[in-house]
Amino acid sequence: MQAQVEQWLKEGKVDIFIGYKKVDGHVMPHFFTKENIDEVKDLVAGQAHYSLEKVATKVAAEHPDMKIGILLARDCNQQALHVLYVWNQLNPNQIQTLEAFEASSDSEQPEVSAPYKQQMGLGKSMAPKDMEAFDHAERFSRWMYEFSKCLKCYGCRNICPVCFCKECSLEHKDLVRAGNLPPEIPIFHLVRAVHMAGRCIDCGLCEEACPSDIPLRLLYRKVDEIVQDVFDYETGTSPDQSPFSVLGEKVVLEPIPINE
Amino acid sequence: MDYKFVPSVCPYCGTGCGVLFEVIDGKIVGTLPNKTHPVNEGKLCIKGWNMHEYVNSFMRLKQPLVKTFGRFIKTEWDEAIQVTADRFKKIIDKHGPDSVGVLVSAKITNEENYLAQKFARAVIGTNNVDHCARL
Numbered sequence: 001m002q003a004q005v006e007q008w009l010k011e012g013k014v015d016i017f018i019g020y021k022k023v024d025g026h027v028m029p030h031f032f033t034k035e036n037i038d039e040v041k042d043l044v045a046g047q048a049h050y051s052l053e054k055v056a057t058k059v060a061a062e063h064p065d066m067k068i069g070i071l072l073a074r075d076c077n078q079q080a081l082h083v084l085y086v087w088n089q090l091n092p093n094q095i096q097t098l099e100a101f102e103a104s105s106d107s108e109q110p111e112v113s114a115p116y117k118q119q120m121g122l123g124k125s126m127a128p129k130d131m132e133a134f135d136h137a138e139r140f141s142r143w144m145y146e147f148s149k150c151l152k153c154y155g156c157r158n159i160c161p162v163c164f165c166k167e168c169s170l171e172h173k174d175l176v177r178a179g180n181l182p183p184e185i186p187i188f189h190l191v192r193a194v195h196m197a198g199r200c201i202d203c204g205l206c207e208e209a210c211p212s213d214i215p216l217r218l219l220y221r222k223v224d225e226i227v228q229d230v231f232d233y234e235t236g237t238s239p240d241q242s243p244f245s246v247l248g249e250k251v252v253l254e255p256i257p258i259n260e
Numbered sequence: 261m262d263y264k265f266v267p268s269v270c271p272y273c274g275t276g277c278g279v280l281f282e283v284i285d286g287k288i289v290g291t292l293p294n295k296t297h298p299v300n301e302g303k304l305c306i307k308g309w310n311m312h313e314y315v316n317s318f319m320r321l322k323q324p325l326v327k328t329f330g331r332f333i334k335t336e337w338d339e340a341i342q343v344t345a346d347r348f349k350k351i352i353d354k355h356g357p358d359s360v361g362v363l364v365s366a367k368i369t370n371e372e373n374y375l376a377q378k379f380a381r382a383v384i385g386t387n388n389v390d391h392c393a394r395l
Contacts, residue, residue, distance in 0.1 A: 026296045031263035048295045153306045211303040
């Protein structure tokens with residue numbers, strides 16, 4: 001793995017390689033370049049879950065011509081990259097990937113919920129069909145219990161590798177005024193869930209970043225299930241644009257002037 | 261071309277969450293939670309997630325301001341500390357040391373808090389020491 005990256009950097013196949021390095025005992029994302037080629041021997045794959053693709057989009061936004069190498073340490077990284085290619089956030093010709101799967105996007109042990117959560121909410125290890133075993137009223141009250149814990153940290157959005165909108169409707173100044181509270185529950189979560197349709201690759205980073213243990217993955221899995229059933233679109237593997245792309249060749253809707 | 265990740269500790273509250281700053285060309289462009297940090301285990305609150313914004317804010321104070329004749333005047337640290345000391349002295353001479361209180365913070369280290377209480381008791385001569393976390 002190290003030899004391959006070293007060769008790529010030396011040959012100029014990549015200008016920068018985004019991988020992991022151990023710093024103070026923590027496996028952290030690290031940029032490897034030709035200038036600090038000695039550091040390549042410290043390159044590790046590691047079990048840490050960071051969204052290196054998202055980091056790559058930031059680099060690509062600053063320097064569009066840069067050739068970027070990315071370490072794929074998890075099986076979902078490739079899918080995330082695919083979604084970013086489809087949505088024109090990264091140029092596939094500029095990206096080199098190196099596979100070194102050490103971690104899985106599925107947690108090794110299904111987490112057992114605490115008794116109160118079992119009684120009131122929804123578990124992280126549930127599958128959409130387990131959730132659907134509850135009738136509508138109970139399902140709604142269970143989801144509302146989960147959403148009510150949200151402290152609006154926006155962590156699920158910030159960590160998400162496929163959340164790249166320039167203007168986020170969860171904090172757009174015309175929708176959420178400065179000084180006002182963020183959108184209420186369940187609107188906050190449902191807006192995000194709807195936007196995840198055709199984008200979510202089920203990497204689980206949102207759930208890991210959630211300080212309130214909301215089973216976000218279950219919600220987005222259900223959304224993806226609907227996308228698959230209705231549109232026959234496999235997010236992260238289908239080569240064509242998602243059915244939810246509203247960006248086209250021409251504008252069909254006249255923009256409405258907003259009165260200040 | 262200068263890209264790096266800088267590990268740090270969130271300066272907002274006393275919890276001490278581990279963060280990673282994304283630095284591109286010498287400018288902090290993003291904050292990520294440290295996934296393996298024992299305190300926050302890859303989670304952050306809204307303040308921690310947006311730490312890079314205040315670092316780059318144009319409203320950030322970069323040098324001390326001394327209020328003179330009702331207006332804030334930019335000055336150097338030595339002068340600001342001297343003015344503060346002079347004015348404290350004046351207040352203590354006139355109203356006694358108990359007219360001064362020292363408020364410390366959960367954001368700073370134990371050692372700094374220790375120094376602050378020592379300053380209050382030994383230098384100013386008051387027991388008026390309190391901290392922001394005592395709500």
